[in-house]
Amino acid sequence: MIDRRTALAGVVGMFGAGLFAPIARAAGAAQASRIPVISEGPPSVAVFTPAQRALVSALSERVIPTTDTPGAIAAGVPAFIEKLLADWGTPGDRKPILAGLDAVSARSQRDYKVPAERATPAQQDALLTLAMNDQLPSGKEFFEAFRQLVVTGYYTSEVGITQEREYLPVPGEYNGEFPYSQVNKVYSA
Template structure:
């Protein structure tokens, strides 16, 4: 009878230790662990809205539902040089300030039409930090969408090379 009690207590303790890191996460920090970037929850939500504006929800899931903003952050953290990371983060801050100055409210509170207009203007913006930010954001959002589990399993039917054998395929003679 004592062994069962000890085993039960050990399992409860192990479960508690497994959950402990998620409880110790700092409030206001990003939901994923990043090595080189310091992203706040507000910035992460802004990136989610930008990604959702680039790939909106229709009959298919949008960027927010597929969590493409987290993909962008992880790719930026793992695969980009430190200079590009700094440029991206300064571009994100500049984008936030530009939106607040232009509309006197945050990007999240704008209508879809206004969001699309801002991103369209951003493609032609001469400021290097804004253009670098938007280029990385757009490229990685599209990359993440095309390589997402949803697209690869539901929209594109992947067939391993060389494909099926069709013995009745008509062949033209030379």
């Protein structure tokens, strides 16, 4: 079975030069195999307030929602994000995430009169779209870093590797005539 350390090492190619710093640090250390797997144990320090933690969960599920496969919450993405920011992020790395969460919360209160973590999925989508389009303070910086954290957390989790993708620890032989109609999932190995 592929582990999170191996998966993190492969994440670098997914985002290239724009990789969020804590992910790059964890991936580099994972390649060096000199440290424990990132998912072991609780975060060394609490990064989020309870309201921010709830918002991270809600927004993570909006980035990768539950469909016919489990979503970000089922994959443990919110805990992964806090662990990564606590143990691999510097205060400067945490700043865009915390500022973005605060901006999303403030905009939700202004527009919807409800805390962002309790907004409807459509309202949360609208708030993320505002961040993505840089219509919130430091929105684009927040959105890009947050999206990378969610995608990395999901696709390095057991759920992402085995349920979202088809896990083949040793892929079969090459078949140049494999019918496209028989392809069900993207493979991860």
